[in-house]
Amino acid sequence: MSFERERRQMLADIEADVAFTRELTGRDHLDESVMTAMYQVHREDFVPDSQRHASFRDGALPVGYGQTISQPYIVALMTDLLDLRADSVVLEIGSGTGYQTAVLAQLASKVYSIERIPELAQAAQQRLTDLGYDNVEIHCADGSLGWPENAPFDGIIVTAAAASIPPALLAQLKPGGRMVIPIGLPNMHQDLMLVTSDQQGKTEISKILGVAFVPLIEGS
Ligand code: SAH
Numbered sequence: 509m510s511f512e513r514e515r516r517q518m519l520a521d522i523e524a525d526v527a528f529t530r531e532l533t534g535r536d537h538l539d540e541s542v543m544t545a546m547y548q549v550h551r552e553d554f555v556p557d558s559q560r561h562a563s564f565r566d567g568a569l570p571v572g573y574g575q576t577i578s579q580p581y582i583v584a585l586m587t588d589l590l591d592l593r594a595d596s597v598v599l600e601i602g603s604g605t606g607y608q609t610a611v612l613a614q615l616a617s618k619v620y621s622i623e624r625i626p627e628l629a630q631a632a633q634q635r636l637t638d639l640g641y642d643n644v645e646i647h648c649a650d651g652s653l654g655w656p657e658n659a660p661f662d663g664i665i666v667t668a669a670a671a672s673i674p675p676a677l678l679a680q681l682k683p684g685g686r687m688v689i690p691i692g693l694p695n696m697h698q699d700l701m702l703v704t705s706d707q708q709g710k711t712e713i714s715k716i717l718g719v720a721f722v723p724l725i726e727g728s
Contacts, residue, residue, distance in 0.1 A: 511552060514564035518580055519547060521566035525581040532717040538588040545614035546584050551577075553639060554607040568720075573625050575722055577605045578667060582700075582719060584611075586688045589702050589716065590663040592616045597658070599680065601651030601724065602667035606632030609644055612665070619644045620658050622651035624725060652726040654680040661685060668724035669698045673713075683709040688716075694723040 523537070530536040552563035555577055559569045568576040586608070592598065596616040603609055603623035609632065612619045621644065623629035629648040636644045647655065651666070652674040659680035666677070666689040673689060681687050685705050692698025700716040 511550070511564065515547060515550075518551070518564040518566065519543060522546060522581045522584050525566065526585070529585075529717055533585065535585075535588065538584055539591075541615055542584055542588045542611075545587065545611045546580065548614055549607065549610045551580065551607060554605040554610070554635065571605050571628075573628055575604055575625070575628065577607050578721075583608050585716075586665055586667070586700070587611050587615065589688045590665060590686050592663055596662040598663040598665065599655055599658070599661040599677075600665050600667065601654075601677070603629055603632045603646050604667065606636045606644075606646070608665070608667055609646070610636060610639065610641060612663075613641045613644050616663070617643060620655050620661075621646045622649050622655060624648065624650055650726060652676065652724060656680065663687070664689075666690065666724060667721065669694065669719075669721040670724040670726070673701070673703065674724075674726065678703070678711065681705050681711070683707050690719050690721045 552560050555563050568579050571577050592615040597618045598612050598616045600621040603621040609621045626648045629646050633646040654676045660682035662682050662685045664687040669690040669692050684707050687703040690698045691701050698719050700719045702714050703711050705711045
């Protein structure tokens with residue numbers, strides 16, 4: 509099955525969500541390159557077989573180990589907020605299924621991704637290798653410490669909610685770089701935050717919109 513119709517519907521749902529939240533996000537459309545990446549990465553390849561029928565629904569889905577694959581709209585928005593270029597080097601925390609990783613890998617030159625659950629890290633790396641991504645490296649560790657050996661990064665994206673911005677991640681952001689991270693406690697209000705760094709490395713933080721992510725588990 510090609511899922512062509514479902515894929516088009518998923519893009520239309522993302523556009524509708526973007527329009528609905530434009531007052532909050534300040535964007536009435538996402539970059540065309542991001543929408544193309546959302547079209548090109550096949551979400552059904554990343555969800556468990558039992559969830560394939562729901563692959564294109566614009567919501568999060570369970571993927572085992574108490575974790576979820578994020579809502580397509582949120583994946584697209586977070587990617588857009590990073591303002592990636594073809595030569596960008598990105599750090600992702602929370603590889604999960606590798607879906608967001610693949611979307612980033614379509615747009616950036618290299619994606620380093622960290623996942624703390626070994627089974628998920630291994631499955632995501634295998635899946636991405638099988639799909640032909642040769643610009644992705646997944647590492648099993650506590651991502652709140654970042655990946656100093658490969659720092660600094662043009663973009664840092666955290667796909668689990670932290671109580672506050674981990675200092676190690678801020679330190680690994682390149683001057684001129686951008687970080688997107690959900691901040692808030694589990695089961696409490698969380699906000700997606702955008703950190704922008706200027707050429708001198710001075711950072712500014714802005715709140716984008718309310719979100720619901722699984723927690724970033726630090727110190728493990
Ligand atoms: N982006 C993923 C969804 C991520 S769900 C996707 O597209 O499928 C959040 C992920 O963050 C989970 O897999 C969870 O195990 C992982 N995680 C939580 N705390 C972490 C930490 N400190 N370091 C690395 N990964 C972490």
